[in-house]
Amino acid sequence: MAESRAVPLLEVRDLHVHFAVYGGLLKVLDGVSLVVHRGEKVGLVGETGCGKTTMMKALLRVLPSSARIPAGEVLFDGRDVLAMSRRDLSGLRGRGISMIFQDPTAALNPVFTVGEQLETVITHSAAAAGRRVSRRAARRQAEASLEKVALADPERLLHSYPVQLSGGMRQRVCIGMALATGPGLLIADEPGTSLDVTIQDQILRLLQALVNERDASVILITHTLGVVREMTERVYVMYAGNIVEEAGTGRLFASPMHPYTKGLLQTVPRLTGGGIAAGIPGRIPDYLSPPTGCRFHPRCPFAMEVCRKNKPPLFHVDNGHDVACFLYEGSASKGAAS
Amino acid sequence: MSFFSFVARRLASTVVVLLGLSMVIFVIARIMPGDPARMAVGMMAPHWVVDRLRAQMHLDQSLPVQYAYWLRDAVHGDFGISLVTQRPVISDIIEFFPASLELVLCAGLLAALGGIGLGVLSARRKDTWVDGVVRVFSYTGVVTPSFVFAILFVLLFGWVLHLFPVIGRLSESMTPPPVVTGLMTVDSLLAGRLDAFVDALHHLVLPALALAMGSIAQESRITRASMADNLGKDYIISARALGVSERVVMGRLLLKPSLIPTVSILGLDIASLFSIAFLVELIFNWPGIARYGLSAMLHKDLNAISAVILVLGAVFALVNIVVDLVVAGLDPRIRLAASKGR
Amino acid sequence: MSQGASAGREATISFDPGRMRELERASRRENLGRAWYKFSRNPLSVAGLAVVAAVILLAVFARYATPYPRDAGAFVDFAHAKLAPSVHHVFGTDQIGRDILTRVVFGLRSSLLMAVLVLVLVVPPGVFLGLLAGYFRGTWVDVVIMRVTDVFLAVPPLILALAVASVLQPSLWHGMMAVSLMWWPWYTRLVYGLTSQLRNESFVAAAEVNGASLWHILFREILPNTVSSVLTKMSLDVAWVIIIGSMLSFVGLGVQPPEPSLGSMVADGARYLPDQWWIAVFPALAIVVVVMGFNLLGDGIRDLFASEQG
Numbered sequence: 001m002a003e004s005r006a007v008p009l010l011e012v013r014d015l016h017v018h019f020a021v022y023g024g025l026l027k028v029l030d031g032v033s034l035v036v037h038r039g040e041k042v043g044l045v046g047e048t049g050c051g052k053t054t055m056m057k058a059l060l061r062v063l064p065s066s067a068r069i070p071a072g073e074v075l076f077d078g079r080d081v082l083a084m085s086r087r088d089l090s091g092l093r094g095r096g097i098s099m100i101f102q103d104p105t106a107a108l109n110p111v112f113t114v115g116e117q118l119e120t121v122i123t124h125s126a127a128a129a130g131r132r133v134s135r136r137a138a139r140r141q142a143e144a145s146l147e148k149v150a151l152a153d154p155e156r157l158l159h160s161y162p163v164q165l166s167g168g169m170r171q172r173v174c175i176g177m178a179l180a181t182g183p184g185l186l187i188a189d190e191p192g193t194s195l196d197v198t199i200q201d202q203i204l205r206l207l208q209a210l211v212n213e214r215d216a217s218v219i220l221i222t223h224t225l226g227v228v229r230e231m232t233e234r235v236y237v238m239y240a241g242n243i244v245e246e247a248g249t250g251r252l253f254a255s256p257m258h259p260y261t262k263g264l265l266q267t268v269p270r271l272t273g274g275g276i277a278a279g280i281p282g283r284i285p286d287y288l289s290p291p292t293g294c295r296f297h298p299r300c301p302f303a304m305e306v307c308r309k310n311k312p313p314l315f316h317v318d319n320g321h322d323v324a325c326f327l328y329e330g331s332a333s334k335g336a337a338s
Numbered sequence: 339m340s341f342f343s344f345v346a347r348r349l350a351s352t353v354v355v356l357l358g359l360s361m362v363i364f365v366i367a368r369i370m371p372g373d374p375a376r377m378a379v380g381m382m383a384p385h386w387v388v389d390r391l392r393a394q395m396h397l398d399q400s401l402p403v404q405y406a407y408w409l410r411d412a413v414h415g416d417f418g419i420s421l422v423t424q425r426p427v428i429s430d431i432i433e434f435f436p437a438s439l440e441l442v443l444c445a446g447l448l449a450a451l452g453g454i455g456l457g458v459l460s461a462r463r464k465d466t467w468v469d470g471v472v473r474v475f476s477y478t479g480v481v482t483p484s485f486v487f488a489i490l491f492v493l494l495f496g497w498v499l500h501l502f503p504v505i506g507r508l509s510e511s512m513t514p515p516p517v518v519t520g521l522m523t524v525d526s527l528l529a530g531r532l533d534a535f536v537d538a539l540h541h542l543v544l545p546a547l548a549l550a551m552g553s554i555a556q557e558s559r560i561t562r563a564s565m566a567d568n569l570g571k572d573y574i575i576s577a578r579a580l581g582v583s584e585r586v587v588m589g590r591l592l593l594k595p596s597l598i599p600t601v602s603i604l605g606l607d608i609a610s611l612f613s614i615a616f617l618v619e620l621i622f623n624w625p626g627i628a629r630y631g632l633s634a635m636l637h638k639d640l641n642a643i644s645a646v647i648l649v650l651g652a653v654f655a656l657v658n659i660v661v662d663l664v665v666a667g668l669d670p671r672i673r674l675a676a677s678k679g680r
Numbered sequence: 681m682s683q684g685a686s687a688g689r690e691a692t693i694s695f696d697p698g699r700m701r702e703l704e705r706a707s708r709r710e711n712l713g714r715a716w717y718k719f720s721r722n723p724l725s726v727a728g729l730a731v732v733a734a735v736i737l738l739a740v741f742a743r744y745a746t747p748y749p750r751d752a753g754a755f756v757d758f759a760h761a762k763l764a765p766s767v768h769h770v771f772g773t774d775q776i777g778r779d780i781l782t783r784v785v786f787g788l789r790s791s792l793l794m795a796v797l798v799l800v801l802v803v804p805p806g807v808f809l810g811l812l813a814g815y816f817r818g819t820w821v822d823v824v825i826m827r828v829t830d831v832f833l834a835v836p837p838l839i840l841a842l843a844v845a846s847v848l849q850p851s852l853w854h855g856m857m858a859v860s861l862m863w864w865p866w867y868t869r870l871v872y873g874l875t876s877q878l879r880n881e882s883f884v885a886a887a888e889v890n891g892a893s894l895w896h897i898l899f900r901e902i903l904p905n906t907v908s909s910v911l912t913k914m915s916l917d918v919a920w921v922i923i924i925g926s927m928l929s930f931v932g933l934g935v936q937p938p939e940p941s942l943g944s945m946v947a948d949g950a951r952y953l954p955d956q957w958w959i960a961v962f963p964a965l966a967i968v969v970v971v972m973g974f975n976l977l978g979d980g981i982r983d984l985f986a987s988e989q990g
Contacts, residue, residue, distance in 0.1 A: 022714060022717055022718060023717075057575070057579075060579050062575050062578055062579045064570060086584075090581055090583060091581070092581075093578065093579055093580060093581040094579070094580040094581025094582075095581060098579075098580060099576065099579045099580070101572050101575075101576050103572065106571065106572035106573065107572045107573055107576045108573055108576075109573040109574075109577070109591055109594075109595065110573075110595060110669075110670070110671055111594045111595045111598075111668065111669055111670060111671075112591070112594070117577075120577070120582055120586065120591070121577070121580045121581065121582060124580075124581050124582045124583055124586065125580075125581050127583075128581055161670040161671070161674065163670065163671050163674060164674065174576075177576075177580060178580065181580060181581060351830070352834070354827075355827075355830050355831050355834040356834065358827070358828075358831040359831055359834055359835060362831070363843070366843075366844070477972060477975065477976070478968070478972070480975060481919065481923075481968055481971035481972040481975050482967075482968050482971070483923045483926055483927055483967060483971075485926075485927065485930055485943075485946065486946065486964045486967065486968065489946070489950055489953070489960065489964070492953075493953055493957075497953075610837060610838065612839075613837065613838035613839045613842075614838060614927075616838075616842075616931070617927060617930060617931070620931070621950070631839070631842075632842065632931060635842055635843060635845075636931070636932070643843060646839075647835065647839055647840075647843055650835070650839050651834050651835050651839075654834060654835065655834055
């Protein structure tokens with residue numbers, strides 16, 4: 001259970017991200033706040049299109065050029081990321097925060113060997129720390145990274161091109177690359193979703209083992225609830241660019257509060273109990289002209305008048321459990337998440 | 339292993355294609371109205387000369403037989419006599435081809451260096467004024483036919499500014515070096531004649547540049563577009579997110595995959611430079627094979643036309659093979675797909 | 681975007697055909713609107729469109745738009761030969777006294793005509809052959825068609841055009857035929873590649889299983905998916921054909937005098953450089969401008985289609 005330590009490793013405050021497109025502005029992120037402490041494993045759950053990947057890219061400032069950040073703060077280890085200089089940002093990337101992209105095939109450069117790509121990352125990471133790494137040392141480290149992710153015959157793999165590897169192997173290589181730089185925070189964007197279920201399972205276990213080993217913090221982005229339940233301590237639920245609920249994992253599954261979260265949990269088919277899993281009617285909003293007030297209100301069976309008018313802040317309902325829903329206005333004191 | 343089989347396969351298919359081409363040319367040439375024998379000896383020659391020649395040229399036999407004779411001769415390098423120069427066509431080709439080769443090689447080099455260089459510059463400084471200038475230049479370069487550039491250069495650099503010579507390969511006062519390769523620059527160097535070398539280069543600049551302009555512009559556009567495309571790919575974002583410096587990301591990591599379309603098009607361009615060369619050769623009075631071929635076509639010199647088309651076709655095919663090899667060298671996916679067997 | 685099995689929970693979709701047509705029309709209008717928006721964002725594309733429109737108008741109304749339409753034919757006026765550009769002759773006169781502005785406009789007209797005719801000649805058979813070869817990929821149909829294509833592609837394109845144009849009597853028609861002969865393989869190749877990929881898609885399999893005829897599969901299923909690439913290529917090709925045409929006429933193998941053609945005008949005018957520069961420069965400029973216009977337009981169209989798929 002995450003205790004409040006001195007300074008959280010990562011703190012995102014009221015982040016807004018817009019994209020300039022045909023017809024206006026896509027207001028994707030609408031004031032997102034989250035916190036990750038050292039050594040914590042946090043899950044970020046939401047359906048496709050809710051803005052999870054956008055937020056992660058914003059953290060490292062690798063958003064496309066059409067993106068705008070009109071408001072918000074990102075603090076890593078107390079330092080302001082959004083205002084960082086180029087050089088500091090370079091140091092942050094890889095060594096502070098590392099990312100594993102959703103599609104391992106797209107994330108590997110097709111015209112370079114696995115070894116070349118790993119060595120590049122390793123060399124640059126060292127350079128940012130002021131160290132120089134010889135080619136042979138880099139090659140050894142690369143080989144070690146591949147061993148770490150349980151890939152057989154790493155020597156041969158170093159000389160292979162991504163196209164020669166299977167999907168599962170590519171995913172492992174990506175994980176190896178992300179960990180090779182020794183990050184404090186690892187962000188895994190839907191790891192293994194493009195893979196076979198059994199392979200995905202292996203990948204997730206591998207990830208878990210590696211992360212535990214180095215006591216790194218993790219943000220696990222996923223739309224699969226089962227994964228969250230097994231691998232995280234605390235969960236954020238995201239809908240349409242807003243955090244709608246935050247709680248310890250066990251608590252969230254035991255007593256979900258936000259209508260969206262409840263709906264999500266109900267959609268998981270159960271082996272016992274019979275009946276078909278129910279869905280949530282409607283679809284995610286149009287970011288060009290999102291609904292007023294609470295972005296979920298058009299789909300919410302409990303929507304009230306106030307939901308249409310005002311955007312609900314995060315209500316602190318219980319220790320470590322926050323909900324952004326007017327239904328719980330009365331039961332708690334208003335305020336930021338714990 | 340697969341390298342050799344690849345080349346062998348391509349060569350074989352080239353031969354087949356050239357054979358087909360030769361058949362097409364042959365048929366067209368023979369279908370044309372007019373008596374080739376009469377045309378060869380002129381209007382004043384007596385009947386019996388024409389008849390004798392006609393038998394010699396196998397014109398009284400059927401088409402396939404004629405083709406067979408022609409093919410046999412062609413394989414031995416005998417393409418007949420040129421109507422225009424009254425010499426064996428093969429000697430004409432040996433004399434004029436190296437000049438075009440030199441021109442095209444030089445233009446190709448300019449196209450590669452200039453095109454890629456400008457393209458990279460434009461992509462790196464995307465959306466700045468540098469990018470704008472290069473893009474305008476590229477647009478102009480692509481839309482302007484090479485003869486317009488040729489005339490422009492002749493006007494500007496030749497007559498107005500007197501910077502470069504505009505006629506031929508070597509100044510009249512300069513004695514040419516002994517012919518070894520036929521490439522004036524190389525031969526000069528081989529003979530140790532620095533003065534001839536410089537003079538030859540001097541003469542090369544304007545025509546090669548005029549010829550290359552379209553390609554330079556085209557390559558720079560493609561390079562820029564390809565780099566812009568790949569800029570948004572996940573592997574670039576990932577490299578950046580993992581801390582690789584901007585310089586390397588935008589340099590090595592972005593460049594290699596982006597060059598693939600450029601090199602393919604560059605190859606196609608270079609291959610077709612031989613044919614576009616005729617306009618430039620005309621304007622600069624460059625004694626090359628394209629100009630020779632053009633004159634042959636205007637005078638309906640059938641022997642020369644067939645030979646020129648075949649030679650240029652062969653060169654075209656060879657260049658394409660080389661380009662395919664280079665592209666396969668750049669892109670491992672192509673190499674691996676090829677070795678998996680088609 | 682639904683969660684799990686949400687069948688029936690969505691708003692029910694009615695299958696009223698009238699309403700469907702309305703929706704289709706509305707969505708088409710919206711797509712057109714969006715396409716125009718995207719297109720008009722780029723000033724270069726709009727400029728290209730403007731140039732092309734202007735050229736087309738000029739070409740169509742050449743007789744009425746030019747000051748001296750008789751100069752486009754056999755006309756001689758040595759008294760007014762080699763006049764510099766002035767109010768009476770905006771582009772000056774040539775060595776025989778003909779107004780250059782008029783001849784440039786008529787020259788543009790033949791260039792445009794040639795380009796249109798070549799494309800009309802080339803695209804249908806080229807595309808059709810590509811569809812056939814791609815659909816029957818791996819069979820003798822494929823082999824035969826693509827080998828023939830290869831033969832035509834083996835020749836440096838211009839050489840083939842020159843050879844054909846020189847063998848036949850030089851004229852606009854023969855020049856066009858020559859250019860067409862070298863052009864069609866590119867379309868066949870393009871469509872072949874697209875079709876080979878598309879034929880593995882499930883909608884094709886579905887059509888086959890339902891017993892659709894070959895024509896239906898080729899033309900109603902596969903062809904519409906190739907349209908965007910073909911159209912893009914066509915719009916850029918107009919520019920190319922104009923350039924090639926001007927190269928042919930530069931050496932005297934296209935439109936014959938006294939009819940004006942931009943390439944031959946440049947060739948003639950080259951002799952009078954640098955003193956009577958206008959004789960060569962204006963036709964050359966005309967070539968550059970019209971080709972640039974089509975190129976910009978073509979690029980705009982390509983950007984449109986590309987981003988739709990992006």
